[in-house]
Amino acid sequence: MATYIAKRLIQGLVVLLGVSMICFIIFRYMGDPVLTMAGKYATFQEREEVRRALGLDKPTYVQYARFIWNAAHGNFGKSYISRVPALGLILERFPATFELATTATLLAFLMGVGLGVLVALKPRAWQNRLIMAGSLGGISMPTFLIGILLIMIFAVYAGVLPPFGRGQTVTIGFWRTGLLTVDGWKHLIMPAVTLATFQLAVLLRLTRAGMREVLTEDYIKTAWAKGLPPLKVIFKHALRNVLIPVVTVAGLQFGEVIAYSIVTETIFQWPGMGNLILTSIFESDQPVVVTYIMLAAFMIISINTIVDILYAILNPKIRYA
Amino acid sequence: MKKYILRSLICLCATVVVFGTGLVPAASSASSLVVAVDTPPRMMNPQGDDSDAGLSYMANFFDGLLQRKGPEGKLAPALAVRWEHPDKLSWKFYLRKGVKFSNGNPFTAADVKFTFERLSNPEVSEFLNTGKTIASIKIIGDYTVVIKTKVPIPWFANNMHQIFIMDKESTESRKPGDVMTRPIGTGAYKLVEWVKGSYIRMTANENYWEGAPSIKNIEVRPIKEPSTRFAALVSGQADIVTGVPVALYAKIKSNPKLQVISRPARRCIFLALGNKTGAPWADLRVRKAMYMAINEKEIIQKIMRGHASPSSQVPDPPTIGYNPDIHRLAYDPAMAKKLLKEAGYAKGFDITLTGPNDRYVQDAQIAEAVARYLAKVGIRVKLDVKPKAIFFPEVTGGKLDFYLIGWFDGTFDMGRTYFKIAHTRDHAHGYGGLNGAAYSNAELDRALEATADIINPEKRRQALMKLNKMAMVDQIVWIPLHYQEDLYAMQKGKGIHFTPRPDRWMVYKEISR
Numbered sequence: 148m149a150t151y152i153a154k155r156l157i158q159g160l161v162v163l164l165g166v167s168m169i170c171f172i173i174f175r176y177m178g179d180p181v182l183t184m185a186g187k188y189a190t191f192q193e194r195e196e197v198r199r200a201l202g203l204d205k206p207t208y209v210q211y212a213r214f215i216w217n218a219a220h221g222n223f224g225k226s227y228i229s230r231v232p233a234l235g236l237i238l239e240r241f242p243a244t245f246e247l248a249t250t251a252t253l254l255a256f257l258m259g260v261g262l263g264v265l266v267a268l269k270p271r272a273w274q275n276r277l278i279m280a281g282s283l284g285g286i287s288m289p290t291f292l293i294g295i296l297l298i299m300i301f302a303v304y305a306g307v308l309p310p311f312g313r314g315q316t317v318t319i320g321f322w323r324t325g326l327l328t329v330d331g332w333k334h335l336i337m338p339a340v341t342l343a344t345f346q347l348a349v350l351l352r353l354t355r356a357g358m359r360e361v362l363t364e365d366y367i368k369t370a371w372a373k374g375l376p377p378l379k380v381i382f383k384h385a386l387r388n389v390l391i392p393v394v395t396v397a398g399l400q401f402g403e404v405i406a407y408s409i410v411t412e413t414i415f416q417w418p419g420m421g422n423l424i425l426t427s428i429f430e431s432d433q434p435v436v437v438t439y440i441m442l443a444a445f446m447i448i449s450i451n452t453i454v455d456i457l458y459a460i461l462n463p464k465i466r467y468a
Numbered sequence: 469m470k471k472y473i474l475r476s477l478i479c480l481c482a483t484v485v486v487f488g489t490g491l492v493p494a495a496s497s498a499s500s501l502v503v504a505v506d507t508p509p510r511m512m513n514p515q516g517d518d519s520d521a522g523l524s525y526m527a528n529f530f531d532g533l534l535q536r537k538g539p540e541g542k543l544a545p546a547l548a549v550r551w552e553h554p555d556k557l558s559w560k561f562y563l564r565k566g567v568k569f570s571n572g573n574p575f576t577a578a579d580v581k582f583t584f585e586r587l588s589n590p591e592v593s594e595f596l597n598t599g600k601t602i603a604s605i606k607i608i609g610d611y612t613v614v615i616k617t618k619v620p621i622p623w624f625a626n627n628m629h630q631i632f633i634m635d636k637e638s639t640e641s642r643k644p645g646d647v648m649t650r651p652i653g654t655g656a657y658k659l660v661e662w663v664k665g666s667y668i669r670m671t672a673n674e675n676y677w678e679g680a681p682s683i684k685n686i687e688v689r690p691i692k693e694p695s696t697r698f699a700a701l702v703s704g705q706a707d708i709v710t711g712v713p714v715a716l717y718a719k720i721k722s723n724p725k726l727q728v729i730s731r732p733a734r735r736c737i738f739l740a741l742g743n744k745t746g747a748p749w750a751d752l753r754v755r756k757a758m759y760m761a762i763n764e765k766e767i768i769q770k771i772m773r774g775h776a777s778p779s780s781q782v783p784d785p786p787t788i789g790y791n792p793d794i795h796r797l798a799y800d801p802a803m804a805k806k807l808l809k810e811a812g813y814a815k816g817f818d819i820t821l822t823g824p825n826d827r828y829v830q831d832a833q834i835a836e837a838v839a840r841y842l843a844k845v846g847i848r849v850k851l852d853v854k855p856k857a858i859f860f861p862e863v864t865g866g867k868l869d870f871y872l873i874g875w876f877d878g879t880f881d882m883g884r885t886y887f888k889i890a891h892t893r894d895h896a897h898g899y900g901g902l903n904g905a906a907y908s909n910a911e912l913d914r915a916l917e918a919t920a921d922i923i924n925p926e927k928r929r930q931a932l933m934k935l936n937k938m939a940m941v942d943q944i945v946w947i948p949l950h951y952q953e954d955l956y957a958m959q960k961g962k963g964i965h966f967t968p969r970p971d972r973w974m975v976y977k978e979i980s981r
Contacts, residue, residue: 231648310705414693
């Protein structure tokens, strides 16, 4: 096990190096931060001076080596746009994204599994066919459309939910949370639903497929024959076995939801990392974007590793040598 | 034990929820205002961002030596009560007495000197160009400053509303990160809280030298997504929104609870065209033909939905150098074809039109329309629109042939603009830095250089007007399209008095209710 974890860590480091290198190369073609930083009326010489001050006159590999050296010391550079440390800028936005992603994942998991079971029990009932058709919509409808539709219906026409932002927040230490106020929850509903839709549909279909398979197995028939109460048969005997792959997928998706909530956050002006990153890309704020991508890669790698390790613990038959 | 912990946790949550609801602000009251704007602030360092979006925030926390007032943007005293221009290089400012920064420090000449010296530090300033032209700053007593420039800069005072004065003591003693996030100025408002990505709250400075502002609490909410900004207004969560997209104009107009305010913007959208020798478009007849082939009226009607006015030149009417005698060439595709034939291009030619797609109102659509109009007279246009982050470096690179761009000058002086976008690219003098098609005309350059040390305002106006006419009528340096219109919307019947400024800044001391 120890060798396995060590191996995974080394692999993770290699991936991070690769990701950061690709970022650096792409950034050569993503605009010139010097133009903004020197000001509209700067002369050619003034621009060159700013370029030198930022170290952007050096070849890419020198810039990259310096970035890696500094990053290894915990310094990810200063944002070109706000001129404060990039890592701090991103971490400041982390609570908002984390709360949104967690709520969305929980929502998707509970609804997805619940509906999946329901549908599997009576696959031919018309309500259930409707749910399945809806899930197809959930998979195929783009996030921004769902978001804008929700805003139109619930904020503009009905006027029951606020269209943007986090609402009233409470600060506990460094963590600014919206989960402790009614206003905060009101603001959370629409973005969470928007972000959850895709996952919900995936988990629903996964649960349904698994349940339908398991429900035909002999041990379930035995359980029915023994006269066990239906809830016990369905949840204890059938669902439990279906849940292992569902939990895995939900876990893996969690990392992605954190990293890719860009669209949802932009539509709802949710003050999270995704929102920051989109702005930073438009402004060619290289330090922030590179730091964010490395952070996202780090998160996804860690979640994958943890899931792998959990697998071995949950199912002793799986061995990593 | 486990149950006990759970129960107390639930209790805790419930208490916080009840407590929290008590804090929810009621819809804006008489002494407060919620404004949804289209651009978030980058920082709270007044020299670190020279865009109008950034200066718009800073104008509330800080003051310049001078300020711009009224719908025409007239130059008025602020931290300086008056100013003189004793010789071509010197500018003398007499400072206001008894003004205090928000931390209690008195405002003196030392703060002015400190601020102007800070301008040339690339670590903290985007006003390098202004900073580097200053030769010396002399303090006479506590309340007089004489600034000497290296070369004559006729528009120096015109720029003083953009240079916000910082407190020397606290700026030097605080950590750089703190200076970037917490403004200490003399302005009409003080920052209460800035939650990045969410809101900026400010409260009135009751001791403001111009008198305390009418609205005591302001909450600014930057919302970049236009449809969400619209939803914020319709759902009553914002009192005023800026940057209303033309597509939503009709929708807001038909809503009885809302009111739209439009005002001509200073920015002119135009097409820049190079003139390198041998290119078909170096021929004046071809330039004229391209100008006449574009149906600007239709662009304004169909693409801008009426929210623009045709322009015949780059500067807008309040700018020194605007010439009312310049008129647009009429739309005449037949004449354009004739001119092309005369120039020997009856079969047309190929040209690439470059432009941004995320910078100006309907920018990509305008470029597409231009391409189609030119195709009608036989000019084959290859369209190349791209994000501004990629487009603008190409403009500074100077290798384009034909591109769409917008411009207005914060100093209200055409001279500075022309040096930047019309003068031949000249690395030694720093001219032509945004002359992206490398347009070069020796006669124009000479005329422009001759205006550089004309200080007398009337003579300057005359000289610039003449220069403008030469550029637009005789040489067709650019093909002008239109001036944009700024669209705002606000709640009707709430007693808000708001007149938009020409520079799009949101200066809250000018709003009352």
